[in-house]
Amino acid sequence: MSATLTEKILARAAGAATVLPGEIVTVGVDLAMMHDSGGPRRVKPMLERLGAKVWNPDKVVVVSDHYVPAIDAESAEILDLTRKWVKSAGIARFFDMRGICHVVLPENGLIHPGMMAVGGDSHSPTGGAFGAFMVGIGATEMLGVLVTGEIWLKVPATRRFHWDGRLQPGVSAKDMILRLCAEVDPDDMNYRVAELAGPAITALGMPERMTLCNMTAELGAKTGLIEPDATTAEWLARTGVPEAHALVAAWQGDRDAPVEAVHRYDASALGPQVAAPHNPANSGDIGRHLGQRVDQAYIGACTGAKLDDLQMAARVLKGRKVAPGTRLLIAPATTRTTEQAIKDGTLATLTEAGAILLPSGCGACAGLGAGLLADGEVCIASTARNFKGRMGSGTAAVWLGSPYSVAAAAVAGQIADPREML
Amino acid sequence: MIAGLTHVYGDRIDTDLLAPGAYMKKPIAELARHCLEAVDPKFVTRVKPGDIVVGGSQFGAGSSREQAAYALLLNGVACVLAVSFARIFYRNALNLGLPALTCPTAREIAPGIELSVDPVAGVAIEVATGRRHDCEPIPPHLMAMIGAGGLLPYLEQRSGRTP
Numbered sequence: 195m196s197a198t199l200t201e202k203i204l205a206r207a208a209g210a211a212t213v214l215p216g217e218i219v220t221v222g223v224d225l226a227m228m229h230d231s232g233g234p235r236r237v238k239p240m241l242e243r244l245g246a247k248v249w250n251p252d253k254v255v256v257v258s259d260h261y262v263p264a265i266d267a268e269s270a271e272i273l274d275l276t277r278k279w280v281k282s283a284g285i286a287r288f289f290d291m292r293g294i295c296h297v298v299l300p301e302n303g304l305i306h307p308g309m310m311a312v313g314g315d316s317h318s319p320t321g322g323a324f325g326a327f328m329v330g331i332g333a334t335e336m337l338g339v340l341v342t343g344e345i346w347l348k349v350p351a352t353r354r355f356h357w358d359g360r361l362q363p364g365v366s367a368k369d370m371i372l373r374l375c376a377e378v379d380p381d382d383m384n385y386r387v388a389e390l391a392g393p394a395i396t397a398l399g400m401p402e403r404m405t406l407c408n409m410t411a412e413l414g415a416k417t418g419l420i421e422p423d424a425t426t427a428e429w430l431a432r433t434g435v436p437e438a439h440a441l442v443a444a445w446q447g448d449r450d451a452p453v454e455a456v457h458r459y460d461a462s463a464l465g466p467q468v469a470a471p472h473n474p475a476n477s478g479d480i481g482r483h484l485g486q487r488v489d490q491a492y493i494g495a496c497t498g499a500k501l502d503d504l505q506m507a508a509r510v511l512k513g514r515k516v517a518p519g520t521r522l523l524i525a526p527a528t529t530r531t532t533e534q535a536i537k538d539g540t541l542a543t544l545t546e547a548g549a550i551l552l553p554s555g556c557g558a559c560a561g562l563g564a565g566l567l568a569d570g571e572v573c574i575a576s577t578a579r580n581f582k583g584r585m586g587s588g589t590a591a592v593w594l595g596s597p598y599s600v601a602a603a604a605v606a607g608q609i610a611d612p613r614e615m616l
Numbered sequence: 617m618i619a620g621l622t623h624v625y626g627d628r629i630d631t632d633l634l635a636p637g638a639y640m641k642k643p644i645a646e647l648a649r650h651c652l653e654a655v656d657p658k659f660v661t662r663v664k665p666g667d668i669v670v671g672g673s674q675f676g677a678g679s680s681r682e683q684a685a686y687a688l689l690l691n692g693v694a695c696v697l698a699v700s701f702a703r704i705f706y707r708n709a710l711n712l713g714l715p716a717l718t719c720p721t722a723r724e725i726a727p728g729i730e731l732s733v734d735p736v737a738g739v740a741i742e743v744a745t746g747r748r749h750d751c752e753p754i755p756p757h758l759m760a761m762i763g764a765g766g767l768l769p770y771l772e773q774r775s776g777r778t779p
C-alpha cells in the first residue's frame with residue numbers, strides 16, 4: 195500500500211506495518227528537544243514529584259536560547275537551573291548560549307530524515323525541512339516523553355502545497371509562507387501536515403526550506419514537511435551525519451500516496467509580502483503598505499536570522515545606510531552564523547550600513563531580551579509572529595517581512611519594495 | 617457539571633495574550649495577573665472562580681507555552697469554549713486540568729451570562745434562556761484525568777504517590 199512520508203515515519207515509530215490518517219498511535223521518540231524556557235525549569239519539579247528519571251539522556255537535546263544572555267536575576271536563575279539539571283540528568287548534548295534551538299539542531303547534524311522528534315517549542319516543525327516528523331509539545335507532554343520515551347498522537351492527513359515556477363530576485367521563502375498564511379484557513383490545517391513540494395521548493399537551499407517549515411506553525415498545521423533530496427543529503431553530509439545519501443533514499447513518500455488536498459501556487463508570480471499587525475494571516479503584497487513608517491527593523495529569530503537571511507539583508511544594505519530615526523537590530527540565529535557572516539564579509543556590510551549587532555538568541559522575538567518596543571512604536575521584523583504585545587509594549591505594532599523587506603525598510607525608514615534596491 | 621459567567625473574546629486569542637512574554641520569567645502567579653490584559657485589562661479583576669471563557673476560532677494559537685492554559689486556571693477559569701482550538705494549546709489545557717470544548721456556535725454566546733456546561737455530554741446551556749449549544753464531548757477517561765487536576769496529579773494518583 196502506498197504511503198506518504200508522514201505515514202511511513204509514524205508507522206516505523208509505532209512499530210506497525212502501516213498507519214492511516216485519523217488513527218491514534220503511540221510512537222517511540224527518536225529525539226526530544228527542550229529549551230531553557232519550557233524545558234528543565236518546568237519538567238524538573240514534575241519529574242521530582244513523580245520520582246522519575248529521563249528514559250534515555252542520549253535522545254534528549256537541551257538548548258539555552260530564550261533567556262540568553264541573562265539580563266536580570268530571574269533569567270540568570272533560569273539559565274543556572276538549566277545548566278545544573280542537564281548535568282544531573284546526564285544529558286551530554288547541551289548547547290548553552292550557542293543560538294536558537296531550531297537552527298542549532300540542524301547545524302549540528304541532529305535532525306535526520308525519518309526521525310520521529312518532539313520539541314518543547316511551537317516552531318519545532320522546522321525539523322520537517324530535513325524530512326523528519328517533528329512536532330511542538332507543551333511541558334507536561336514533554337514530561338510524558340521524558341519518562342516513557344513515547345507519545346500518543348493522531349496520524350495527520352497530508353495537505354500538499356505545490357509551488358511551480360521559480361522565485362524572482364528579492365523574493366524569498368518568507369514571502370511564500372506569508373502568502374500561505376494569508377490564504378490558508380488554520381481551521382483547515384488542524385491535525386494536518388503541510389507538505390511543501392514542487393520545483394520552486396526543490397530549488398531552495400536548506401535554510402530557506404527551514405523558514406518554510408518553521409512557519410507552518412502559523413498555518414495551524416501539526417507540522418510541516420519537505421521530502422528530502424540531494425540538497426538535504428549534501429547538508430547532512432556536511433554536518434557529519436553518516437550515510438546521508440542512503441538515509442535520504444530510504445525516506446521518500448510514495449508518488450501515488452493519496453493526500454487530502456493539493457494546493458497549487460506559482461512562485462514566479464510572487465512578489466514580496468508583508469504581514470500587518472497583529473497576525474501573520476494579515477499578509478499581503480508589499481505594494482499595499484509602501485510608506486508605512488518604521489521605528490525599528492529587526493532581523494532575528496529562528497525564522498529569519500540564518501546566514502542566508504543575513505546575506506539577503508546585506509544584498510540590500512550594501513553601500514547604503516540605515517535611515518536617520520530608524521534603527522536596524524540584527525541578532526544572528528546562532529554563534530556559528532556570526533562566525534560565518536564574519537568570514538564571508540556579510541557582517542561588515544551590515545554594520546557599515548549602521549546595523550546594531552545583538553546576541554544570538556530569542557531576544558526581542560518573544561519579548562524576552564534586548565530590542566523591545568515602546569508604546570506606539572512600529573517595527574518590521576523577519577520573525578515568525580507579530581502578536582499584540584509580543585515584542586514589548588501592547589500598543590506597539592509589528593509587521594513581518596523577509597530579510598530583504600526588513601533591510602529595505604531600514605534604509606527607507608518606511609516599508610519599501612526591496613526589489614528596487616537590488 | 618460546570619456553571620459560571622461567560623467572558624467572551626473573538627478569534628485567535630493567542631498565547632501571547634494569555635501569557636505575555638514579558639512576564640514569562642516571573643512566577644506563574646504573577647504572570648497570571650497579566651492574562652488577557654492586552655485585549656481586556658479588567659479580565660483578571662472581573663473573573664470569578666468557576667467562570668467560563670468563550671472564544672472564536674484558533675483559541676490558543678501560537679507558542680507551546682503551557683502557561684497560557686495555566687494562567688486561565690489560576691484566574692479560576694473552569695472551562696474554555698471556542699469554535700476551534702490551536703492543537704498544542706488544546707492538549708496543554710487538558711493535560712493541566714482545564715476542560716477545553718470545541719463548540720461551533722460559541723460565537724453566538726453573549727458575555728456576562730450564566731452558562732452551564734457538561735463536558736462529557738458535550739453540551740453548554742444558557743441558564744436564563746435554556747438555549748443549548750452542542751460541543752464536542754470530552755471522553756470520560758480524559759475527563760477523569762482533567763478532574764484529577766491534569767496529567768501529573770492523575771499519574772501520581774495512579775502510581776499511589778499522592779500524599
Ligand code: SF4
Pocket residue numbers: 260294295296315317494495496497555556559560577578
Ligand atoms: S526565535 Fe522566536 S520564534 Fe524562534 S524559538 Fe525563539 S522565541 Fe520562538
